[in-house]
Amino acid sequence: MKTRDRILQTSLELFNLEGEPNVTTVDIANELDISPGNLYYHFKGKEDIIGDLYDRFHNELSDILSAPISQILKPDDAWFYLYIVFEETYKQRYFYRNLNDILQRYPAIEKRFRRLLAQKVTAAQAVARPLIERGVLALDEGQLGRLSEAVAMQVTFWLTYDLLRNNKAPEQLQIHQGVLQVMSLIAPHLTENYRSFYDDCCKLFDSLTADLI
Amino acid sequence: MKTRDRILQTSLELFNLEGEPNVTTVDIANELDISPGNLYYHFKGKEDIIGDLYDRFHNELSDILSAPISQILKPDDAWFYLYIVFEETYKQRYFYRNLNDILQRYPAIEKRFRRLLAQKVTAAQAVARPLIERGVLALDEGQLGRLSEAVAMQVTFWLTYDLLRNNKAPEQLQIHQGVLQVMSLIAPHLTENYRSFYDDCCKLFDSLTADLI
Structure with a gap:
């Protein structure tokens, strides 16, 4: 799976589990074991x-x-x-x-x-x-x-x-x-x-x- | 009307009009023409x-x-x-x-x-x-x-x-x-x-x- 799709899938899972306001882009990057910079390369923040x-x-x-x-x-x-x-x-x-x-x-x-x-x-x-x-x-x-x-x-x-x-x-x-x-x-x-x-x-x-x- | 009741009434009006997240205690005090200190004497913040x-x-x-x-x-x-x-x-x-x-x-x-x-x-x-x-x-x-x-x-x-x-x-x-x-x-x-x-x-x-x- 492409990194972009993995980010989306993991974000959805974390949002559903923890509630969207309680999840940061750093949490998402940590869960995927990628750097926040790598995440930022694909999405310009949580809004995106x-x-x-x-x-x-x-x-x-x-x-x-x-x-x-x-x-x-x-x-x-x-x-x-x-x-x-x-x-x-x-x-x-x-x-x-x-x-x-x-x-x-x-x-x-x-x-x-x-x-x-x-x-x-x-x-x-x-x-x-x-x-x-x-x-x-x-x-x-x-x-x-x-x-x-x-x-x-x-x-x-x-x-x-x-x-x-x-x-x-x-x-x-x-x-x-x-x-x-x-x-x-x-x-x-x-x-x-x-x-x-x-x-x-x-x-x-x-x-x-x-x-x- | 007591100040306490006036604060509640004005807060409700402002919340309904502007949406609760957009109204601060300072806004409420301003609308009532009282000092924030006076408001604080009655309520310990918006949560209250x-x-x-x-x-x-x-x-x-x-x-x-x-x-x-x-x-x-x-x-x-x-x-x-x-x-x-x-x-x-x-x-x-x-x-x-x-x-x-x-x-x-x-x-x-x-x-x-x-x-x-x-x-x-x-x-x-x-x-x-x-x-x-x-x-x-x-x-x-x-x-x-x-x-x-x-x-x-x-x-x-x-x-x-x-x-x-x-x-x-x-x-x-x-x-x-x-x-x-x-x-x-x-x-x-x-x-x-x-x-x-x-x-x-x-x-x-x-x-x-x-x-x-």
Whole structure:
């Protein structure tokens, strides 16, 4: 692996483990056993590293959110699509756990993150619309708007909320819980013939997390 | 008003306006036209002021959350109960907009805030249980738990989310929108005979915000 990529990977690990404000570029260089000068050759300080980490995260999540999602009609397709969204967030948990602070310090990231949040709302609507047309979900425009905002909020603040609620579940279980929470927002809008969709989701949750609880 | 109370009031106004990290005790003393020494006589620095502001907020919101709420059966009772919860949050918006940062810097506040968040979940359950017993809401225990967490999340991250979504609505409208968002989480769990509850809420929202939009 190139030194540049090793620096990014180690920074992400240390940020997630120690919290971004508690990690210096010297800590990162020490962990990699390289000189601070060598690190500085690749990145002009921590701001530069965080900018690069955010760019990669933004592009990955943005790709996932804009992927063709018109085929989500089976519970396990929907489940794993959401799982990937939450997993991306979890990999970048230092960022979400310090959200206000990082956005205040890095205006360029704030601007892009606002667009990503808008994209989450749009993606939720894009998944729901064909389901409304097929009679799977019953939602008028106002309800669809509010549900999409609630889903985007859940996806965005899930980790901070879990931290405050002292949820110390292992990674995979925490992610499945996040997915179930989103499904629970959507479920009551299923029309009568499709209620089993949510029951199947609950069964899926139980089987996927049986080894983790 | 006593100097101590004037200091607290002015600090809260400046924190809400400028953001807490951008306000120093000297700024507060200047705004009040008192000497920094006089301020220091009342509070041993900004940490002390924030601690006191948080205590007052915590006690007020805690009182509201533990108030007798078994009588909430009419839409406007429910609406104004939630309105008061959101209004308390709005008054303390500097705190919510900088949540992770403040909690990391003040461990004593973090501990109390975790308890307040747990109290929000309990309050949501306490409101819902009698409604389930009367057949107004249809929820099993698992669904009740997840709905209560979703409501607590909405109440907690509403302001941060709105800020990121660039919602610049005037205060009252923003609070009513927050209330409608919570009602929209609860509404789909209403049993058939009580669906009009949500329609009445939407009408209430329209009439309450007609002058504000």
